[in-house]
Amino acid sequence: xxxxxxxxxxxxxxxxxxxxxxxxxxxxxxxxxxxxxxxxxxxxxxxxxxxxxxxxxxxxxxxxxxxxxxxxxxxxxxxxxxxxxxxxxxxxxxxxxxxxxxxxxxxxxxxxxxxxxxxxxxxxxxxxxxxxxxxxxxxxxxxxxxxxxxxxxxxxxxxxxxxxxxxxxxxxxxxxxxxxxxxxxxxxxxxxxxxxxxxxxxxxxxxxxxxxxxxxxxxxxxxxxxxxxxxxxxxxxxxxxxxxxxxxxxxxxxxxxxxxxxxxxxxxxxxxxxxxxxxxxxxxxxxxxxxxxxxxxxxxxxxxxxxxxxxxxxxxxxxxxxxxxxxxxxxxxxxxxxxxxxxxxxxxxxxxxxxxxxxxxxxxxxxxxxxxxxxxxxxxxxxxxxxxxxxxxxxxxxxxxxxxxxxxxxxxxxxxxxxxxxxxxxxxxxxxxxxxxxxxxxxxxxxxxxxxxxxxxxxxxxxxxxxxxxxxxxxxxxxxxxxxxxxxxxxxxxxxxxxxxxxxxx
Numbered sequence: 451x452x453x454x455x456x457x458x459x460x461x462x463x464x465x466x467x468x469x470x471x472x473x474x475x476x477x478x479x480x481x482x483x484x485x486x487x488x489x490x491x492x493x494x495x496x497x498x499x500x501x502x503x504x505x506x507x508x509x510x511x512x513x514x515x516x517x518x519x520x521x522x523x524x525x526x527x528x529x530x531x532x533x534x535x536x537x538x539x540x541x542x543x544x545x546x547x548x549x550x551x552x553x554x555x556x557x558x559x560x561x562x563x564x565x566x567x568x569x570x571x572x573x574x575x576x577x578x579x580x581x582x583x584x585x586x587x588x589x590x591x592x593x594x595x596x597x598x599x600x601x602x603x604x605x606x607x608x609x610x611x612x613x614x615x616x617x618x619x620x621x622x623x624x625x626x627x628x629x630x631x632x633x634x635x636x637x638x639x640x641x642x643x644x645x646x647x648x649x650x651x652x653x654x655x656x657x658x659x660x661x662x663x664x665x666x667x668x669x670x671x672x673x674x675x676x677x678x679x680x681x682x683x684x685x686x687x688x689x690x691x692x693x694x695x696x697x698x699x700x701x702x703x704x705x706x707x708x709x710x711x712x713x714x715x716x717x718x719x720x721x722x723x724x725x726x727x728x729x730x731x732x733x734x735x736x737x738x739x740x741x742x743x744x745x746x747x748x749x750x751x752x753x754x755x756x757x758x759x760x761x762x763x764x765x766x767x768x769x770x771x772x773x774x775x776x777x778x779x780x781x782x783x784x785x786x787x788x789x790x791x792x793x794x795x796x797x798x799x800x801x802x803x804x805x806x807x808x809x810x811x812x813x814x815x816x817x818x819x820x821x822x823x824x825x826x827x828x829x830x831x832x833x834x835x836x837x838x839x840x841x842x843x844x845x846x847x848x849x850x851x852x853x854x855x856x857x858x859x860x861x862x863x864x865x866x867x868x869x870x871x872x873x874x875x876x877x878x879x880x881x882x883x884x885x886x887x888x889x890x891x892x893x894x895x896x897x898x899x900x901x902x903x904x905x906x907x908x909x910x911x912x913x914x915x916x917x918x919x920x921x922x923x924x925x926x927x928x929x930x931x932x933x934x935x936x937x938x939x940x941x942x943x944x945x946x947x948x949x950x951x952x953x954x955x956x
Contacts, residue, residue, distance in 0.1 A: 455540055455683035457516035461533070462640045467618035468510040468666065470655065471581040472598075473625050474589040476614050479506030480621035481589075487663040489569055502564060502580050507618060508657055510666040511535045517643055519684040522677065529681050530672035531645040533615060534658075541683070543668045547656045548690060551575045553676060554654075556691070557699065572659035574666070578652040578674075581613070593625055597632050610634070611653040611673045616642030645671045697917050710792050712923025713948045716930060733936065741943045742806035750801035751868045752899070756861065757797055760896060761787060761903045761920070763857040786910045789919040795949075796922045800902070802944035803929070804895045808869065809876050810941050812891050817873075817881035824887050825849050828894075841901075841934035848897045849890035855897060866892045901935060902928050 469479035482505040513535055520530035534540045550571040552559030561567045564575045579585050583598045612633045616624050620641025628636045628644060636644040647653075650673035658668035672678075679693040694702065703710075720735045752760075762785060788796050816824040825832070825846055831839035832846035848854045870888045877883070906924035926945065929935050939945070 452541075452688075453686055455518050456685055458519045458684065459517045459638055459643065460536075461515050461517065461615070461617065461638065461643050463510050463512050463515060463617045465618040466509060466512055466665070467507050468669075469507045469614070469616050469618055469621040470576075470669070471506045471586075471613050472583040473595045473614065473629055474583060474593045475506040475581050475586060476616055476621050477593045477625050478586075478589040480618060480625075482507055484509050484618070487569075487572070487659055487666075488564060488574060489663075500563070500577075500579065502575075502577070504576065504580050504586075506581065506586075508574065508666050509664070511537075511660070513537070516540065517638075520672075520676075520681050520690070521684050522681050523687070523689065524680045527649075528647060529650075529676045530647065530670065530678075531643075532668070532670050532683075533643065534668040538658075538667050540668075543658055544670065544690060546571070547573055547658050547668065547670050548678060551656055552691070553672060553678060555674060556678060558703075569663075572661065572663045574657040574659065576655035576657075578654060581655070582653060593629055595629050609651070610646060610648045611650045612636075612644065612646040613653055613655065613671055614642060614644050615669055615671075647671075647673055647676075650675050700917065704789075710921040710923050711795060711948050712921070712926035713946070715923065716926050716946065720930070733930070733933070735946050736941055738943070741941050741946065742809050743802050743943045744949055745802060745805050747798070747801075749805060749872055750797075751804055751865060751872065751895070752797065752801055754793070754797055756865065757800060757899065757903075758787060759857055759859050760900050761785060761907065763860070763900060786907050786918045786920050789921075792919075792921050796920060796925060798949055799922050799925055799942075799944055800899055802949075803939040803942045804899070805872065806942035806945075807895065807898075807939055808872060808891070811938070813873055813877045813881070816887040816891060817877055817883060819887065820884060821850055821886045821890060825890070828891075838934070841938070845894045845897065848893040852889065852893075855893040857896065857900070860896065862889065862892060865896070869895075898935065898938060901932075905932065 467484045469476045471479065485505050485508050487509070488504075515533045515535055518532045518534075518540060519528050520532055521527065522529040532540060532544050534543050548559065550560045550573040551562065551568050554562040554577070562575065562577065568575055583590070583595060610633055614624065614628070614636075620639065624639065624642040631637075633644070633646050634648065636646070638644060652674040654672050656670040657666045658670075659666050678691040679689055682689050717735070719732050722734055811828065815827040819827070828849065829842040829846040831842035833839075834842075866885075866888050869892050870883055870885075873883050873888065902925060903920065906920050906928045909924045909928060910918040910920050929939055929945065
C-alpha cells in the first residue's frame with residue numbers, strides 16, 4: 451500500500467469562502483461578494499500581457515483543510531504548497547490538477563488559462579499576472595505591506611513569492627496581523643495560512659472544485675521554479691510527475707493517442723488578438739470562403755513512395771540575399787521519415803496543399819499559355835534580388851528548366867499525368883494545358899514539398915535525436931512560419947482544419 455503524505459499544518463474554514471493572494475488582494479477579496487466557480491472567466495489584455503478578472507475570493511467547502519509542503523528532492527527545499535479539504539485524497543486531487551492545468555513551463559501540463567477544458571474538470575486557474583502586490587494594485591492604499599514597501603524602496607532585497615489563503619471570517623484581522631511582519635515570519639492561525647516560497651519568482655495558483663463545481667476543495671500554490679518532475683509531498687520519494695526522456699515522452703504520446711496533427715496549435719497561434727492597442731504579429735488564417743478542399747483522396751497527386759523519395763532526395767537549395775547563384779542547402783541533419791498512425795495524415799495535408807495551390811493558382815495562370823507567359827504570372831517576383839523573392843526565383847527555375855529538379859526515382863511522367871488530369875477536371879472545359887507547363891508545375895510542387903519536408907525534418911530532429919519522425923504538426927508549423935511557402939499553400943481547408951469534412955465537390 452502506498453504511503454500517504456503527512457500534513458504540515460491545517461486551517462479551518464467556517465464562512466464557506468476563502469480569500470487569497472497578496473495582502474492587498476486578500477483585503478480586496480474580503481470586501482467582495484463570494485465568487486462562485488468562474489464559468490465565464492476569460493483572458494483580458496493589458497499591454498503585452500494576458501490577465502484574467504479575479505476578485506480574490508472563492509466559494510469553498512467548510513471544515514478542516516490540511517496543508518502539505520511540496521519538496522524539491524534535488525534541492526531539498528520547499529518549492530510549492532498544497533492544501534486540501536480533509537475529506538479529499540490529496541495525492542489523487544493533486545494529480546488531477548496537474549493533468550488539467552499544471553505548470554506552464556512543463557510539457558503536457560494541460561491548459562494554462564481558464565477554458566472549457568478546465569471548467570469541465572472543475573479547476574480554476576490563476577496565473578502570474580492575475581494577482582500579487584505588483585499586478586493588481588487594488589486596496590494597496592488601505593494595506594501597507596511593510597516588506598513590499600521596503601523592497602520597492604530598494605532597502606530590502608529578499609527574493610521570494612508568497613500568498614495567503616484565509617477564511618473570509620478571519621481575512622482582514624489576519625492581514626492586519628501580517629502586514630508589519632516579513633513574509634518569512636508570518637505565522638499561520640486556525641483561520642489562515644501564509645504560503646512562503648523562498649528564492650522563487652512569479653506565483654501561480656490552482657483551485658480544485660468538487661464534481662458539481664459548487665465549492666473549492668483544494669488549492670495548489672507554486673512558482674516558475676517549481677519542477678514537478680523532481681517535486682514530492684514532504685516525506686515521500688515519489689515525484690508528482692514522472693521525469694521522461696524526449697524519446698520516452700514521444701513513445702508515450704503515441705501510445706496515448708496524442709493529437710500530432712498540429713491543427714489546434716496552428717489555430718491558436720493564428721487567431722486574432724482582441725483588445726485596444728494590440729498589434730497582430732502572427733499571420734491570421736485566410737477566410738474559409740477563400741480556401742479549397744477537402745478533396746477526395748483519389749484526387750491526390752503524390753503517393754507515399756513519391757513523398758518518401760522527396761524526403762530522401764534532400765532537394766533543398768539556398769540563394770544568398772542579393773545574389774542570383776543557387777547552391778545546395780545544408781543536408782547534414784539526418785533524415786527522418788514518417789510513422790503510423792500519422793503517416794497517412796502527413797501525406798494527406800501535403801497533397802491537399804498541393805491541390806489547393808493547383809486549383810487556386812495554377813489553373814488560372816497556366817491555362818492556354820506557354821511556359822514563358824505562365825512562368826511570369828506564377829512567379830512575378832523572380833527578377834527581384836531580395837529575401838522576399840527567393841522562392842519565386844527558385845520556383846521559376848524549376849518551372850522553366852526541365853533539368854532543374856534532381857530527385858532519384860522521381861516518376862515525373864506518372865505525376866504529370868495525375869496533375870494534368872486534375873487540372874482538366876477542375877478547370878474550365880475551354881482551357882487547355884500544354885505538356886511543358888504541366889511538367890513545369892509538377893517540378894514546382896515537388897520542389898515545394900522538398901522545401902517543406904527538409905525544414906520539417908530539421909524541426910523533428912531538433913537536438914539531433916535519432917528516433918524522431920516527421921509528424922503532420924511539423925509540416926503545418928513549417929508552412930506557417932515560412933511566409934513565402936505559406937503565401938503559396940495556405941488556401942487549403944485541410945491545412946487549417948484537418949480532414950473532418952466531406953470531400954470537396956468543387
